Amino acid sequence: MAISDYMEDLIYRVLVGEASVEEREEFEAWLRENAEHRVFFEKIERAWYTGKYVARWKNVEMSAAWKAVEHRKEQRQRRHFRRIGWSVAASVAVLIGITWLVGSWEEEIPSSVVAQSPVVKPGEAKARLVLSSGFEVELGCTNGDTIREKGFPILNGKEYIDYSKQENSLQGDVVYNELIVPSGGEYRLVLADRTVVYMNSESRLKYPVMFSGKDRMVELEGEAYFEVSKDEVHPFIVRTERLDVMVLGTGFNVMAYKQDPRTEVTLVKGKVDVKSGKINEILTPSRQFVMNNENCEYEVKTVNVATYVDWKDGVLNFDGMPLEELGDKLGRWYEVKFFFTKESLKRLKFSGAFKKYNEIGYILSLIEAMTDVTFKINKDVIVVNEK
Numbered sequence: 001m002a003i004s005d006y007m008e009d010l011i012y013r014v015l016v017g018e019a020s021v022e023e024r025e026e027f028e029a030w031l032r033e034n035a036e037h038r039v040f041f042e043k044i045e046r047a048w049y050t051g052k053y054v055a056r057w058k059n060v061e062m063s064a065a066w067k068a069v070e071h072r073k074e075q076r077q078r079r080h081f082r083r084i085g086w087s088v089a090a091s092v093a094v095l096i097g098i099t100w101l102v103g104s105w106e107e108e109i110p111s112s113v114v115a116q117s118p119v120v121k122p123g124e125a126k127a128r129l130v131l132s133s134g135f136e137v138e139l140g141c142t143n144g145d146t147i148r149e150k151g152f153p154i155l156n157g158k159e160y161i162d163y164s165k166q167e168n169s170l171q172g173d174v175v176y177n178e179l180i181v182p183s184g185g186e187y188r189l190v191l192a193d194r195t196v197v198y199m200n201s202e203s204r205l206k207y208p209v210m211f212s213g214k215d216r217m218v219e220l221e222g223e224a225y226f227e228v229s230k231d232e233v234h235p236f237i238v239r240t241e242r243l244d245v246m247v248l249g250t251g252f253n254v255m256a257y258k259q260d261p262r263t264e265v266t267l268v269k270g271k272v273d274v275k276s277g278k279i280n281e282i283l284t285p286s287r288q289f290v291m292n293n294e295n296c297e298y299e300v301k302t303v304n305v306a307t308y309v310d311w312k313d314g315v316l317n318f319d320g321m322p323l324e325e326l327g328d329k330l331g332r333w334y335e336v337k338f339f340f341t342k343e344s345l346k347r348l349k350f351s352g353a354f355k356k357y358n359e360i361g362y363i364l365s366l367i368e369a370m371t372d373v374t375f376k377i378n379k380d381v382i383v384v385n386e387k
Contacts (some may be wrong), residue, residue: 007030
């Protein structure tokens with residue numbers, strides 16, 4: 001469809017978050033004006049999430065792409081991407097956050113996987129709450145009645161539970177609950193101190209219904225992002241099988257799956273102290289602690305934190321990730337297993353980002369288009385073949 005230079009630039013500003021309030025209103029009016037406008041933008045948006053973090057695509061020279069971008073800025077005249085050579089157009093798209101040629105979107109994606117995409121649907125908000133008595137409550141279907149734990153109220157929402165609505169104080173010994181998020185699930189938890197915990201698939205968290213004593217300790221297996229309520233007197237401690245993370249008030253991600261080869265702590269804001277045996281490392285924002293789970297060797301490095309925490313905001317983000325690890329992450333969310341027909345395919349790397357609520361066939365189609373593999377869906381098993 002035809003679209004003006006001005007509207008093309010406006011869409012770009014909306015995608016990168018640079019549009020003013022007035023421009024956002026103008027953009028929303030444009031969407032309502034014509035159903036085709038919304039369809040067009042949805043294609044652009046899907047491409048944006050796919051290409052936002054891609055560094056290379058089809059081995060194109062980035063310098064050539066930059067020249068193409070600069071030329072486009074100078075000319076300020078609209079060019080349909082399909083009129084530009086495929087390689088240059090794709091590179092320009094990568095640099096502005098749009099990986100696919102909008103006009104060619106459906107034509108270029110392999111149909112072998114797309115045809116099967118309805119087979120495997122994405123995960124959803126679901127979890128199981130284990131009370132101190134051992135009684136279990138299934139969470140996530142609908143808003144439920146307030147749960148009572150020894151008289152203490154637990155607000156039961158559709159996608160979260162909240163312990164911060166304190167009416168009474170528990171007496172006697174500390175009472176613990178456990179939140180278990182299965183494969184294909186995610187859930188949010190507000191602790192009694194108003195700390196917010198975003199839990200990923202195949203994760204479990206043990207925590208006190210109310211904090212008491214000199215610290216606030218929880219025990220994690222799996223992956224979770226923490227937004228810790230500040231309390232300089234009572235440090236917050238996340239205990240995993242191999243390490244402890246101590247904070248006063250901050251935002252950070254911990255990935256500690258038992259079967260994974262490493263444990264990661266990624267700091268978004270604030271400061272954390274990572275301890276494991278004789279190891280004691282202070283992290284500052286954008287720094288990541290990575291420990292080998294087999295030999296306990298570790299490194300601390302600077303990373304793009306979005307790659308590691310976007311999952312809590314509905315985006316699956318992969319930056320140079322081996323397909324074997326990518327398969328593990330997709331498997332947890334979509335409740336599938338990946339089978340590689342050749343060991344070498346596990347080591348191939350992929351970069352890209354997707355909305356995590358897409359069906360898996362759609363995501364696999366895009367990965368196929370940017371790598372040398374094909375996928376075949378067989379119920380809950382994804383077979384990975386070489387092209």
